[in-house]
Amino acid sequence: MFEPPAPTTADRMQVAQQHAAEAFGLRATGRRVWGYQGRTLSAAAGPHWLRLVCAETGTEGGTLWNGPSASRTLPASVPRPDLFRIRDWTTDRYAYRAELYAFAPDPVVSPRPVLDEDPGLPEAWWKEMSTALQALAEVRPPADREAVREEYLRRVIPEFTGHQVDAVTWTTAHGDLHYGNVTRGPHILDWEGWGRAPYGYDAATLYLYALLVPETAARIRTELAPVLGRPEARTGLLTVAAQILQAQDRTSFYAELASPLRDHLAQL
Structure with missing residues (x-):
């Protein structure tokens, strides 16, 4: 979705992603999907989707951090991939949260937020x-x-x-x-x-x-x-x-x- 962050951030997040995947007994594969300024990193992990979010230690928590877990309370009539597992850990400088989702079998409507052509949705x-x-x-x-x-x-x-x-x-x-x-x-x-x-x-x-x-x-x-x-x-x-x-x-x-x-x- 966004461009890869600075190399030091990218390297750190990829190491954390590998750690999260191993904790779930999986391996992150395929194209990496970056969030804004490298705050999140997502990729396929076996039959699942692995999302990693990061914040400076002591600033984790709050609305954005807990949004996905809180969304579990929403009705099933709002279609979204199931969130199966969550794993948190911290280092001296950073807090991480790994979220393991069901893999959505269908692609996103557009590779970027806005449309620049008719997506042909039925x-x-x-x-x-x-x-x-x-x-x-x-x-x-x-x-x-x-x-x-x-x-x-x-x-x-x-x-x-x-x-x-x-x-x-x-x-x-x-x-x-x-x-x-x-x-x-x-x-x-x-x-x-x-x-x-x-x-x-x-x-x-x-x-x-x-x-x-x-x-x-x-x-x-x-x-x-x-x-x-x-x-x-x-x-x-x-x-x-x-x-x-x-x-x-x-x-x-x-x-x-x-x-x-x-x-x-x-x-x-």
């Missing part, structure tokens, strides 16, 4: 995704998990979109539902940041991250109309828009989305 895929988003939204937002903070959205939406925020309808969201985190199954991957978010936040992510392919974006708007068409989804859409515009100077795929997103906001 109507059944959209129906299953719509059902999953509805089931997730019906989960009572956990008090200890926030995917988006209210103070944040009330600050960035006016600053980056020029729109104002009134009342916010809160639901439970995945929080990072881009096209590298959903498979053609569909299965939804990477649950570290799930929690409370404005209504429609996940659907808005799928929609706005497709703006480089207007025909696909129009289809998504239709397929997810039961969510995106509701008035309370406006804040969720504006939140995602503000996040894209806020990050455009430091993230290349956000920079690509900025122009069509501004056109969309002008018509909102």
Whole structure:
């Protein structure tokens, strides 16, 4: 998903990945999948998927660290690979968590978060995704998990979109539902940041991250109309828009989305 980190970080994480695989009686094989700045490293491990996350010793824990384990409480109607085992250990400088998952048999929709071509997803895929988003939204937002903070959205939406925020309808969201985190199954991957978010936040992510392919974006708007068409989804859409515009100077795929997103906001 992201570029490999600096060599010293990459070497350290690969040694830790090998240690984790051996602890589970497996061997990590195949293509390595890096997280942002090498914070995570994932790969196939036999019939499973092995994900390694790292933090400086003493800073582990909290929302992102415990997100995958906490997601076990979500209903089965939200499709995601089973998390079988967790192993934690620390060194003088770093804390590690290894998570062993069922291997999702189908590939991700896109090798990067945004779409640059029509993925050709069938109507059944959209129906299953719509059902999953509805089931997730019906989960009572956990008090200890926030995917988006209210103070944040009330600050960035006016600053980056020029729109104002009134009342916010809160639901439970995945929080990072881009096209590298959903498979053609569909299965939804990477649950570290799930929690409370404005209504429609996940659907808005799928929609706005497709703006480089207007025909696909129009289809998504239709397929997810039961969510995106509701008035309370406006804040969720504006939140995602503000996040894209806020990050455009430091993230290349956000920079690509900025122009069509501004056109969309002008018509909102």
